Amino acid sequence: MGPARVFPSLHRATPLVGAVALLSLLTACGNGGDSTGAVSTPPGTDSRTTAPPTTGTGSPTTEPGTTSPGAADTASPATQSAGPGSRCHTSELRAAIGRPSPGAGQRNFPIVLTNTGGHTCTLHGYPGAAFVDASGKQLGPDPKRSPDTPMTVTLTPGSSAWAGLTFASPEISGARTATPAALLVTPPDERDPLKVAWTAGEVPVAGNESSVFVTIVQPGTGG
Template structure:
């Protein structure tokens, strides 16, 4: 993808995000794609996406009160643990004792879905072997209320220059289950990719960050993700499951 220093770069990235939303969201939405609650990707946006993604994408875009500030390096509300923030100066999740995610009980009314502004994201420990990589993509409820995660997230890999890399999230044939998250609780999706070139590949592009769109949402989180993903950007995903570990 050709980089530019003008406004043309934002619509290009927005087209990538729009395609991911169509492929990953279980429910359609007419709401424009958002970044942590701020609308992005409209044709008149003059604010480019800066390298490191440290500035709001839309000029003057208001940020919701429950959304953590963007830390330098693009680690938006990303945590290295269930409680510890990933970057200095980053807001911690809501002060609440972590509780294990639990599936909704049959016959009980499920809470509303987890909105992007109520979540933090991170990639857990990567297990490696024979060129294969496995890691949990963890979403944690940092709000003061209970919410529900169901299905699969959308993903877009970003390189060090801020350009979108070809990303092919592939849903594994596993039946989704709703996961109810109390404040501080987490759900995870198992990610699998390979770092061994295949077919006509000689090298595989290096990702620096990962854009994560929670299930059924149109806003996204950006978190660190250092990996070389082969197979034309293929990342296999399982649906949401309770807890932060595989």
């Protein structure tokens, strides 16, 4: 014999039983419950009876690793660390003009950057350079970059890196010249320059073959 069927018996219930069941159902609905007596929750809402805790911005908090849909990310951006291996900043460096290395019709000077800070930092790419007069006015255009492949140079405290500054000898090129009071050197990826007195005489500022070139930073002092 197969199992008894339940669903057909519902249709054979007596009118009295049906009336009692209907009355119970209406009572439960009037109390905010379902047919079992449990309190019902409107569709689409949380079953908790209290609101979720909020942060100081009024946004609901979420489980770790999740984000509330549509909520703005209020986390503070990571600040740049001054720990070992971070980029060298202008305030941590000293600039100097090294001993010139004459070439065939060229004048070559190493721009030396020395780590004066208390931790290891790195330099990568080209420094900025500008000749200025005593009033701070720039003489000539910005130097051009030589076609080198940048490298990352790690500077421990007290160590140095250098970049080459080169231009054609004015007496050979016939370029118009000026005598700078200083060279402003800006470390790679920085905005604040370091001022270095210029004592090497005239530099080309206009005319034929007046371009000044700067190379990438490299380890050492260039001497």
